[in-house]
Amino acid sequence: MGGEVAPRTEVRFVPSVSKAPTIVWLRQDLRLADHPALAAAEARKCPIIPIYIWDPAGEGDWAPGGATRWWLHHSLVALSQAIGRGGGRLVLRAGNSEQVLADLMNETGAEAVYWSRRYEPNVIDRDKGIKERLQAAGVEVRSFNASLLHEPHTVANKQGNPFQVFTPY
Numbered sequence: 001m002g003g004e005v006a007p008r009t010e011v012r013f014v015p016s017v018s019k020a021p022t023i024v025w026l027r028q029d030l031r032l033a034d035h036p037a038l039a040a041a042e043a044r045k046c047p048i049i050p051i052y053i054w055d056p057a058g059e060g061d062w063a064p065g066g067a068t069r070w071w072l073h074h075s076l077v078a079l080s081q082a083i084g085r086g087g088g089r090l091v092l093r094a095g096n097s098e099q100v101l102a103d104l105m106n107e108t109g110a111e112a113v114y115w116s117r118r119y120e121p122n123v124i125d126r127d128k129g130i131k132e133r134l135q136a137a138g139v140e141v142r143s144f145n146a147s148l149l150h151e152p153h154t155v156a157n158k159q160g161n162p163f164q165v166f167t168p169y
Helices: 036-043 056-062 066-085 097-108 121-136
Strands: 022-026 048-054 091-094 112-116 140-144
Touching (some): 036 048, 036 112, 048 066, 091 097
Parallel strands (some): 022 112, 048 091, 112 140
């Protein structure tokens, strides 16, 4: 079809000496193609620091099981290789997500943190707190929908309220 753009499979992580870096916090979206947070970071035309944080305590009731950890390992290896082909390096850290992000910002001078939204209740609360505290410290923080066709809060019935009864089509 005319007008379609082939999905991007490689991102250039070329450093810039004139602008502070943007941290892209990778979570469940371990890909380079069709990644809104990464695309927004690229648009800033500054260095990009991709990071994955292993924080099972921050997952609450949604902590990853054995099969998930196996998948995660292989996905991170593949992602790290893809980022390396673009001239970058995937940063892997473990610990409290907020503290890890703060430490990385202090180490690198990053002035922005971007990530893709997640929708588990405790993760929503955690992310909201992280976003508020970073913004209060003067950090540019943006989160993106990277996995859903529509954000949950935008799906409403004719009265503008959330659906409460689900009937067959």
